[in-house]
Amino acid sequence: MKLKYVLPVILVVTLTSCGRFGNSKSDTTDTRIVCLSKQYNEVIYALGAEKNLVAVDLSSTYPPAIKSLPTVGYHRALSAEGIIAQNPTLVIHDNNIGPEPVMRQLEKMKIPMKTFADSVYTIEQDKAMIRQLGSYFKKESQADSLCKQLDAEITQALANVHQYTDTPKVVIIHFGRAMNIYLAITQKSTAAKMISWAGGIIPIGGDKGMQQVSAEMIAQADPDVILLTDFGYDKLGSIEKIKELPGVAGTRAAQSNRIYRIEEHDIVYLGPRTGANVLAFQKLIHAVK
Missing domain, CATH: 3.40.50.1980 (Nitrogenase molybdenum iron protein domain)
Structure with missing residues (x-):
């Protein structure tokens, strides 16, 4: 060996x-x-x-x-x-x-x-x-409490949507790769469901939940909000560096500084904190103070 x-x-x-x-x-x-x-x-x-x-x-x-x-x-x-x-x-x-x-x-x-x-x-x-x-794991009562909390938070998020007059376009980028290729989350993803529950929409289509897209596709999507997962955001280090990226610079999100860092584990799967995460995304994409 x-x-x-x-x-x-x-x-x-x-x-x-x-x-x-x-x-x-x-x-x-x-x-x-x-x-x-x-x-x-x-x-x-x-x-x-x-x-x-x-x-x-x-x-x-x-x-x-x-x-x-x-x-x-x-x-x-x-x-x-x-x-x-x-x-x-x-x-x-x-x-x-x-x-x-x-x-x-x-x-x-x-x-x-x-x-x-x-x-x-x-x-x-x-x-x-x-x-x-x-x-x-013989934790039935704890599971019941988690489910009740999840229900309450999702119900609150869905109720909140009715008070918003906008449906922001949200692009979620996992990380940028060589030759101006990005790994982005598509409409066919768990993240798209969560953004929808928060009152937004993901404009990037595709056959997979996460796939490579060009800088041109990001620019054409012209999102109101860009969310970068922790890996991509931390690699670049600042919102100013992110705004310089090809395809990103001319978007409404870049022009209005509506680019935010999120944790990947908050957006790629459903779990006990999904309701809380949707509420948090709701504040970001609707600019709720």
């Missing part, structure tokens, strides 16, 4: 064995869960059921406490060695994982796996996911 492949495995095993991530003798005899879904992980923390999590996928970034756990790769580019090194008694995923050779290797090792709702595109499906996880 080449050295470059050996080192990551050694590092994972070393970090795990030294207890950096809080895996003490008192909890290693209990269930050891590796969860490969950012949606599930957020719900698990919201339920207060995270004590048996020992590792997560790279896309699981909320809540902040989850960043103290080791990661086993991006959910579509997982490391079998990283997962195995955590000695899991259960792997939880949402059927959006890979690559296939890694999954076959885990199946051969007979590591137990479990999925919950893997289609979460509506508020009802969102609540069903929360309740399923609540039932599994």
Whole structure:
């Protein structure tokens, strides 16, 4: 085996064995869960059921406490060695994982796996996911409270829409790439639903929820508001730098300084904070003080 492949495995095993991530003798005899879904992980923390999590996928970034756990790769580019090194008694995923050779290797090792709702595109499906996880972790009352809060916040957001006279066009950019190509969120996305619930519209179409678009497409969309996810915004560093980007400079959003930073995990999936996130987006896109 080449050295470059050996080192990551050694590092994972070393970090795990030294207890950096809080895996003490008192909890290693209990269930050891590796969860490969950012949606599930957020719900698990919201339920207060995270004590048996020992590792997560790279896309699981909320809540902040989850960043103290080791990661086993991006959910579509997982490391079998990283997962195995955590000695899991259960792997939880949402059927959006890979690559296939890694999954076959885990199946051969007979590591137990479990999925919950893997289609979460509506508020009802969102609540069903929360309740399923609540039932599994014996946190039914917490799940019920989360669902009630979600309902209340979405109801408030939808009621708020009636007071607005505008329907702002919102372009969401994940990050810019070479040759003036951007990775943008389209009308066929969870984000588009959330922006719609907030009283706005995403003008960029496409077959996928997130796809590459040209600077010309951004300019033609001429959004009233531009939202940049944390990765892209932080890479550029300031609104002035963003306003200099090809395709962005001449938009109404740039001219009125209506360019805002958002966290990617707030916009790409539905979860227990979806109602709160929609309310927050509502304030941004309608310029509510």
